[in-house]
Amino acid sequence: MSILKTTKPKLQRISQSSFAMRAKSMTAHLSKDLRDQYGRRSVGLRKGDTVTVTRGDYKGHEGKVSAIMTSEGRITIEGVTMKKMDGTTKPVMISPSKVMVTKLDLSDKDRKRRLEGKKSKVKDEKEKESD
Incomplete structure (x- = not known):
């Protein structure tokens, strides 16, 4: 059986990137009040951060980040689960x-x-602009 390879350069760069580069790309947008409070738009995710799902089948679900899989580029959130065929x-x-x-x-x-x-x-910077 042959192993499938992607022909898309972007996906090749992502799959060959180092662990540190993948971890750096694990960022998410901040809510409006946090954005105003910290003066930045996004932040790197950590286990324990509380997040809200904004897209997909689980849109609106809120919970703490329970795990970060850097190799897959995905996170898991407490309370966002699916039921398997055997009931688990x-x-x-x-x-x-x-x-x-x-x-x-x-x-x-x-x-x-x-x-x-x-x-x-x-x-x-905001104080300098207002002067």
Whole structure:
């Protein structure tokens, strides 16, 4: 049996990219209030962030990120499951581009510091524009 290969250059670049590059691409948009609070549009996803599904069959479901599969480029969310034929439930893997972050997990001090630093830069720029 032969192994199928994609002919699309974009997909070839993604499949051959390093773990660090794949992890960097696991980002999601922030909600309007978080966007105003932190002065940025998107943020890298972490386990523990609360997200809302914005596209697809599970649109409107909200829950915490329970796992991040960097190799597949997908996440799983608590409460977003599918029922298998034998009656057991299985978490549904969702693309990070189809979710919106509604609450950030700020238990990591470095993450909090990076977000706060970006916020202060944006605030300084807005003050300069108003002068």
